[in-house]
Amino acid sequence: MTFEEFSQLVRARRTQLVMDQERGVDISLINQLCTEASYAPNHQQTWPWLFGVFTGEARHGLGNVTADAMQRNGDTEMKVTKTRTKYMRSPVLLVVGTAPGETELQQEENRDAVAAGVQTLLLGATAMGLGSFWSSCPKGANDDVAKHCGWPQGTHITAMVYLGWPTRTLPDRERPAPAITYFS
Secondary structure, three states, rough: OOHHHHHHHHHOOOEOOOOOOOOOOOHHHHHHHHHHHHOOOOOOOOOOHHHHHEEHHHHHHHHHHHHHHHHOOOOOHHHHHHHHHHHHOOOOEEEEEOOOOOHHHHHHHHHHHHHHHHHHHOOOOOHHHEEEEEEEOOOHHHHHHHOOOOOOOOOOEEEEEEOOOOOOOOOOOOOOOOOOHHHH
16 A cells, blocks of 8 residues: 555545444454554553444344433533434444553553554545444443443443444545644
8 A cells, every 4th residue: 555545545435424324334343443553553562452343222222221321411401302312323333442451551552552553444445445433431321331232331331333234435635734843
């Protein structure tokens, strides 16, 4: 791959939530994406990636667990109601967790590694022709979602990624120039 091809891939990645609800995503593609994500840099080689793949009715269960936590935390009824069905917007909802670290520094480095892995996963999804949308775990629902996934206490939900086949092409989006400071 040339740098130009890499640049095209990076620039082609779009946040895409308009997906074909009838067309599933083959589990082998999900497995490939998770495998590639695990090649992201990981300073202390703790391999902190945790993946939960939700399809079919399991997405409703995840929505209910999340909405119940939000309700306990005082979110508005409108937000709670929306959350109960929002994970049905794509054929796959991939929950990405960061395994707990042994120290605060290791926890931070693990989370950075998992975030880098999520970016790799998003680029891979784009290369496969999939649409993707990186969402955060709703405030106050982290522990409930981690428990629902069967993960250890202290797991951080780093991403909730919607995956599916896009039904439209999004226009290019201009970005501001990066803030670069040079030192010599």
